[in-house]
Amino acid sequence: MTTEISDLEKxxxxxxxxxxxxxxxxxxxxPGGSLGCADYLVALYFxxxxxxxxxxxxxxxxxxxxxxxxxxxxxxxxxLARAGYFDIAELKTFRKLNSxxxxxxxxxxxxxxxxxxxxxxxQGMSVAIGAAxxxxxxxxxxxxxxxxxxxxxxxxxxxxxAMFAPFxxxxxxxxxxxxxxxQIDGPTSKVLDLMNLxxxxxxxxxxxxxxxxxxxxxxxxxxxxxxxxxxxxxPIMILMKTEMGKGVDFMEGSHKWHGIAPNAEQLAxxxxxxxxxxxxx
Amino acid sequence: xxxxxxxxxxxxxxxxxxxxxxxxRKNENIVALCADLIGSLKMGDFQKEFPDRxxxxxxxxxxxIGIAAGMTIGGKIPFxxxxxxxxxxxxxxxxxxxxxxSDKNVKICASHAGLTLGEDGATHQILExxxxxxxxxxxxxxxxxxxxxxxxATLAIAEHEGPVYLRFGRPVIPVFTPADxxxxxxxxxxxxxxxxxxxxxxxxxxxEAILAGEKLAEEGINxxxxxxxxxxxxxxxxxxNSVKKTGCIVTCxxxxxxxxxxxxxxxxxxxxxxxxxxxxxxxxxxGESGTPADxxxxxxxxxxxxxxxxxxxxxxx
Numbered sequence: 001m002t003t004e005i006s007d008l009e010k011x012x013x014x015x016x017x018x019x020x021x022x023x024x025x026x027x028x029x030x031p032g033g034s035l036g037c038a039d040y041l042v043a044l045y046f047x048x049x050x051x052x053x054x055x056x057x058x059x060x061x062x063x064x065x066x067x068x069x070x071x072x073x074x075x076x077x078x079x080l081a082r083a084g085y086f087d088i089a090e091l092k093t094f095r096k097l098n099s100x101x102x103x104x105x106x107x108x109x110x111x112x113x114x115x116x117x118x119x120x121x122x123q124g125m126s127v128a129i130g131a132a133x134x135x136x137x138x139x140x141x142x143x144x145x146x147x148x149x150x151x152x153x154x155x156x157x158x159x160x161x162a163m164f165a166p167f168x169x170x171x172x173x174x175x176x177x178x179x180x181x182x183q184i185d186g187p188t189s190k191v192l193d194l195m196n197l198x199x200x201x202x203x204x205x206x207x208x209x210x211x212x213x214x215x216x217x218x219x220x221x222x223x224x225x226x227x228x229x230x231x232x233x234x235p236i237m238i239l240m241k242t243e244m245g246k247g248v249d250f251m252e253g254s255h256k257w258h259g260i261a262p263n264a265e266q267l268a269x270x271x272x273x274x275x276x277x278x279x280x281x
Numbered sequence: 282x283x284x285x286x287x288x289x290x291x292x293x294x295x296x297x298x299x300x301x302x303x304x305x306r307k308n309e310n311i312v313a314l315c316a317d318l319i320g321s322l323k324m325g326d327f328q329k330e331f332p333d334r335x336x337x338x339x340x341x342x343x344x345x346i347g348i349a350a351g352m353t354i355g356g357k358i359p360f361x362x363x364x365x366x367x368x369x370x371x372x373x374x375x376x377x378x379x380x381x382x383s384d385k386n387v388k389i390c391a392s393h394a395g396l397t398l399g400e401d402g403a404t405h406q407i408l409e410x411x412x413x414x415x416x417x418x419x420x421x422x423x424x425x426x427x428x429x430x431x432x433x434a435t436l437a438i439a440e441h442e443g444p445v446y447l448r449f450g451r452p453v454i455p456v457f458t459p460a461d462x463x464x465x466x467x468x469x470x471x472x473x474x475x476x477x478x479x480x481x482x483x484x485x486x487x488x489e490a491i492l493a494g495e496k497l498a499e500e501g502i503n504x505x506x507x508x509x510x511x512x513x514x515x516x517x518x519x520x521x522n523s524v525k526k527t528g529c530i531v532t533c534x535x536x537x538x539x540x541x542x543x544x545x546x547x548x549x550x551x552x553x554x555x556x557x558x559x560x561x562x563x564x565x566x567x568g569e570s571g572t573p574a575d576x577x578x579x580x581x582x583x584x585x586x587x588x589x590x591x592x593x594x595x596x597x598x
Contacts, residue, residue, distance in 0.1 A: 057354060058354060058355050058356055059354065059355070106383070107382075107383050107384055108383070108384065115354050116350060116383050116385075117378050117379065117383045120374050120377075123347050123375055124347075125347070126343070126344045126347020126350075126375075126379075127347045127350050127351035127379055129347070130351020130352040130353075131354045131355065132351075133348065134351070134353075134356070134357050135355060137312070137333065137334065137355075137357065138355055138356070157344060160339075160343055160344035161347065164338060164339070164341065164348070
């Protein structure tokens with residue numbers, strides 16, 4: 001397992017190359033949010049989480065991760081493959097017929113590392129809570145992590161879940177919101193402003209933390225601090241600021257790259273900006 | 282006509298409550314979740330005996346389905362409980378993505394299904410739930426007919442791997458299935474053997490079908506009555522064998538005629554053995570407030586309607 005910050009940064013660069021290439025090859029998918037969350041997923045799978053790439057669904061004794069905003073599947077698939085869950089060559093099949101790498105993650109094709117289907121938004125926090133409850137019943141010390149989009153919080157089910165977890169002291173749960181301020185139709189502030197997320201989650205009873213999701217050192221420190229805060233009676237919510245499209249300058253900071261693929265020239269340009277560190281698939 | 286008698290009337294939801302408790306005693310992996318309807322779903326005994334395996338989610342059904350799906354990861358077998366309307370229509374997408382498509386071993390247990398919910402009216406009287414649930418790939422759909430069968434079904438689904446929709450109700454009705462009758466998912470129960478007409482019924486309509494069969498027998502009509510408790514997977518063999526003998530069929534259910542048991546039977550027969558069929562079901566309308574008996578009469582779901590349908594379909598042979 002990679003542990004040094006510089007190694008994690010190198011892995012994140014490779015993951016970003018994977019994302020761009022996967023989306024380019026099938027000419028569809030969601031590069032923007034995937035690039036923004038590359039550092040987070042690399043930090044989890046290469047440093048923070050206790051997990052076993054010899055995958056089994058129950059994950060007994062392991063930390064678990066749930067991706068609620070399933071459209072950023074490219075980053076999830078790349079990280080799982082790079083972490084050893086399946087062969088990186090399989091990344092070529094993303095979004096193609098007869099692939100295990102569906103447009104949105106699913107257990108249905110038995111891809112190692114996936115524990116729930118996601119794509120229809122707003123369901124992952126409830127699922128993560130359920131998995132955390134089972135860990136408690138089973139006296140399993142593993143921690144449950146989950147990632148959610150900020151725009152995704154417009155779905156009401158999140159707030160049912162947000163109300164449930166603190167009241168029921170689900171304190172083996174670390175949720176993270178990718179606060180990139182963008183959604184399909186534009187900035188979240190214009191589409192449906194999320195207003196003060198910190199105040200909202202504090203009012204619901206969460207332990208709220210902040211981090212820069214594109215600063216590996218800070219991110220790892222935040223996640224490790226969050227781990228140390230588990231078991232204290234409160235679920236933890238990390239509000240993680242990221243830049244959509246991070247790492248590719250012409251994709252950065254705009255909702256326009258939420259769900260479109262680069263052309264050949266844009267792919268080449270993106271690759272000049274991202275170092276190939278562990279070999280392309 | 283085989284004689285069916287009963288000594289008591291009970292609600293099917295109580296059969297669920299008793300079955301859940303017994304299943305919980307047999308298997309420590311069984312957990313139960315409820316959305317603020319513990320009394321209505323008869324989940325109180327389970328909650329009392331297994332407080333650490335019971336989750337009160339409050340009035341938040343979407344969250345309940347998601348939590349149930351998550352709880353399967355690590356080996357739990359979650360039983361969710363709320364009214365049928367809030368178990369299906371309200372959370373269809375949660376069931377579709379987090380349970381059915383995700384292949385999760387969740388048992389969605391739904392009370393107060395159909396018109397017999399009574400006075401609360403159409404907001405709560407779901408008549409589309411069987412249709413929604415049977416359309417989901419991999420979902421098993423069960424609608425038992427009395428207390429004993431509901432209890433047995435609850436125990437059976439606990440041992441079945443995969444998502445299940447279990448539908449039951451509120452009214453007290455005769456308990457007529459044998460208490461020791463084995464419940465086999467997907468296996469029809471031949472209530473009465475006959476040769477003139479096949480009457481297939483599910484849920485509360487099974488007792489009405491028996492009453493209809495008795496009346497028809499008095500008129501010299503020998504009805505074969507089949508209880509289809511499992512709408513999906515459908516016992517195709519039992520249905521085909523029966524209509525081969527009788528040449529006509531009536532399907533009876535407390536559900537919209539679109540999407541229910543009758544539709545599944547029609548599709549089977551259209552492709553395998555085209556047979557005249559009549560539908561005793563709600564005719565594509567919403568319900569209303571009233572007593573269960575008054576509603577069943579007004580919406581054409583009692584034994585009188587089954588008798589009429591049987592006579593009508595026999596003429597179409």
